[in-house]
Amino acid sequence: MPRLRSRRNFLLSAFGLGAVEQLHAQVVAGSEVDGLLSLFDFEAAAHTRISHGAWERIQGGAADEITLRWNREAYDHIRLKPRVLVDVSKLDTRVKLFGQELPFPILLAPTGAQRFVHPDGELGVARGAAAANATLVISSSASMRVEEIARAATGPVWFQLYVQRDRGFTRDLVQRAEGAGCRALCVTVDSPTFGARNRENRAKGELPERELPNLKGKDYLDPTLTWKDIDWLRGFARTPVLLKGILNPEDATIAVRSGVAGIIVSNHGARNLDTVPATIDALPLVADKVAGRIPVLVDGGIRRGTDVIKAIARGASAVQIGRPYLWGLGVAGAKGVTRVVEVLRKEFELAMALTGRPTIASIDKSVLW
Numbered sequence: 001m002p003r004l005r006s007r008r009n010f011l012l013s014a015f016g017l018g019a020v021e022q023l024h025a026q027v028v029a030g031s032e033v034d035g036l037l038s039l040f041d042f043e044a045a046a047h048t049r050i051s052h053g054a055w056e057r058i059q060g061g062a063a064d065e066i067t068l069r070w071n072r073e074a075y076d077h078i079r080l081k082p083r084v085l086v087d088v089s090k091l092d093t094r095v096k097l098f099g100q101e102l103p104f105p106i107l108l109a110p111t112g113a114q115r116f117v118h119p120d121g122e123l124g125v126a127r128g129a130a131a132a133n134a135t136l137v138i139s140s141s142a143s144m145r146v147e148e149i150a151r152a153a154t155g156p157v158w159f160q161l162y163v164q165r166d167r168g169f170t171r172d173l174v175q176r177a178e179g180a181g182c183r184a185l186c187v188t189v190d191s192p193t194f195g196a197r198n199r200e201n202r203a204k205g206e207l208p209e210r211e212l213p214n215l216k217g218k219d220y221l222d223p224t225l226t227w228k229d230i231d232w233l234r235g236f237a238r239t240p241v242l243l244k245g246i247l248n249p250e251d252a253t254i255a256v257r258s259g260v261a262g263i264i265v266s267n268h269g270a271r272n273l274d275t276v277p278a279t280i281d282a283l284p285l286v287a288d289k290v291a292g293r294i295p296v297l298v299d300g301g302i303r304r305g306t307d308v309i310k311a312i313a314r315g316a317s318a319v320q321i322g323r324p325y326l327w328g329l330g331v332a333g334a335k336g337v338t339r340v341v342e343v344l345r346k347e348f349e350l351a352m353a354l355t356g357r358p359t360i361a362s363i364d365k366s367v368l369w
């Protein structure tokens with residue numbers, strides 16, 4: 001009997017068919033990850049692995065998904081303007097943000113639903129982000145307590161906060177997150193309610209109920225939230241407070257005046273209000289109002305290293321990615337998350353070299369055609 005056959009039979013008898021299949025899946029996942037060369041490769045691979053319900057949940061946008069499409073298309077329409085004969089033998093991708101030095105300006109945006117994508121869920125993302133040296137923003141709608149996720153993340157973590165109806169619970173949550181080592185708070189301000197998530201809702205019945213230990217009750221979003229509540233939060237937060245979900249330049253002006261530490265230009269991955277502009281199109285207007293007084297970050301549709309350079313050229317200090325690392329998680333758990341970040345980071349370095357911009361400071365509007 002050939003050796004392979006006998007090994008297979010041994011595994012079959014020792015562990016049953018399930019174990020053999022699992023072993024096979026792991027081997028395939030390991031080699032497959034190395035063969036995935038772009039974030040879009042991960043998207044295609046993830047589609048074959050993630051359950052239909054979870055796929056619809058992570059891929060879907062609001063209503064007709066027009067903004068979802070624009071978030072991508074807008075990047076495709078921005079053209080680059082390279083300089084030649086610049087010494088790019090040494091690239092410096094470091095950025096300083098809120099007293100923290102990041103080796104490169106790409107963070108992992110907060111996303112819920114990670115356990116639907118892979119059984120390791122939040123722990124896989126935390127480990128994968130740490131292995132890639134990337135800062136992870138832990139979501140309020142995580143399926144595990146923030147303390148548990150922060151413990152698994154040996155790298156830097158921030159916390160995304162929904163200011164909930166129960167302000168006492170919210171205050172405790174902030175203190176728990178800070179106590180667990182989260183170094184900044186991203187308060188999501190674009191969600192007095194969630195949008196018409198038709199695609200996700202059509203497939204909702206396919207997913208089990210989730211436990212959301214960092215949220216109180218089902219009806220946790222607070223539509224009464226105003227700038228006064230941001231003042232309240234800043235009154236006791238010990239870490240920098242950022243507002244996530246600013247699109248309107250007028251709101252950016254108020255944000256700076258209110259004393260927050262930073263802004264994240266975001267349309268919630270096109271999941272809330274359809275037909276708002278692509279974030280990369282709102283970014284320069286926001287950056288113009290902020291005029292360098294506080295850092296501006298951006299998320300939404302970033303899939304290529306050239307997108308990162310475009311975002312920085314239009315005024316971002318750093319970018320965040322959402323769906324792409326969930327694809328990585330779905331394909332190969334923590335390893336997939338790490339690889340997604342590494343691919344994007346490498347592409348960003350290639351874009352810097354090929355445009356003749358060896359430092360972050362050298363990336364400005366002049367890199368755009």
Ligand SMILES: Cc1cc2nc3c(=O)[nH]c(=O)nc-3n(C[C@H](O)[C@H](O)[C@H](O)COP(=O)(O)O)c2cc1C
Nearest residue numbers: 058109110111112139188268269300301321322323
């Ligand atoms: C499945 C999923 C869950 C999300 N959950 C949250 C969340 O809990 N809190 C939040 O502020 N944003 C959440 N977002 C929005 C992301 O933080 C981010 O703004 C967006 O995904 C960026 O766009 P991209 O996915 O095109 O990269 C979620 C996005 C997705 C796709």
